Every structure is written in C-alpha cells, then in structure tokens.
Amino acid sequence: MTSCVKPRFAILLALAATPLVASPALAAGVAYRATMSGSSEVPATQSQGSGEVNATFDPATKRLSWTGSYGGLTGPVTAAHFHGPAKAGENAGVLVPVTAASSPFSGEATLDDAKAADLEGGRLYFNLHTAANPKGELRGQVERGR
Numbered sequence: 134m135t136s137c138v139k140p141r142f143a144i145l146l147a148l149a150a151t152p153l154v155a156s157p158a159l160a161a162g163v164a165y166r167a168t169m170s171g172s173s174e175v176p177a178t179q180s181q182g183s184g185e186v187n188a189t190f191d192p193a194t195k196r197l198s199w200t201g202s203y204g205g206l207t208g209p210v211t212a213a214h215f216h217g218p219a220k221a222g223e224n225a226g227v228l229v230p231v232t233a234a235s236s237p238f239s240g241e242a243t244l245d246d247a248k249a250a251d252l253e254g255g256r257l258y259f260n261l262h263t264a265a266n267p268k269g270e271l272r273g274q275v276e277r278g279r
Contacts, residue, residue: 164278
C-alpha cells in the first residue's frame with residue numbers, strides 16, 4: 134500500500150510545481166512596438182493608411198512573437214517584413230518575412246544572435262508593401278515598449 138502512495142505523491146508534487154516552473158518564462162518577455170505610417174517610409178509615401186505591430190521577445194529562447202493591424206491602405210498587402218539593421222530614416226534588407234494578408238495578423242520566429250542584437254538595439258523596422266507602393270506603403274521603427 135505504501136508503494137502506491139509514494140508514486141502518486143510524486144506525480145501530484147510534479148504537477149503542482151509545473152506552473153511555478155513555467156511562470157518565469159512567461160514573465161521574461163520584453164515588449165516592443167512599431168507604429169506605422171506612410172511618412173515613416175524612406176522615401177515617404179502619401180498613404181493615408183496606418184497600422185501597428187506589438188511584439189514580445191524572450192531573450193532566453195530568442196523567440197519573437199507579434200500581432201499587428203492596419204487599415205486605410207491603397208490596396209491589399211503584397212508583402213510584410215521586419216527589416217534591419219537600420220535606424221529610422223535608413224533602409225535595410227529583409228530579416229524576417231511576415232504573413233499579413235489580412236488585418237489583424239500574427240506570427241512568431243526565432244531570431245539568431247545578430248537579429249536579436251539588432252532588435253534590442255532599436256535597429257529593426259516593420260513595413261507593409263502594396264502594389265501601389267512596392268517598396269513599402271507603411272513603416273514603423275520597432276521600439277522597446279513603455
């Protein structure tokens with residue numbers, strides 16, 4: 134009888150401890166945000182559209198998760214990306230392709246060390262492309278949340 138009690142107790146103890154182990158991982162995320170506009174594109178566009186991306190980065194796993202929304206574009210989104218490394222006002226290559234065919238959108242990716250450093254250093258931007266603005270209609274610098 135005592136041999137049955139010990140395994141059950143060990144299982145219950147393990148299950149009870151699981152939320153305590155998982156909680157720090159959830160709290161480890163760092164918030165980032167990009168507010169997109171046509172005036173932030175390089176060169177600027179005349180777009181009346183707007184949008185935003187909210188992201189969470191876990192430095193331990195290098196996992197970037199995001200949600201975003203947009204509206205008022207000249208047409209359907211043909212491409213969406215995180216770009217870098219670049220400061221505001223500079224252009225750079227695609228670092229992370231994003232699926233954003235409809236609003237709202239979401240996704241996630243694991244960053245390598247260089248991309249993680251660029252994110253943490255404020256050297257990434259997000260933009261949406263349309264047929265009328267193939268180089269980008271809306272853009273926003275990815276900044277650490279407040």
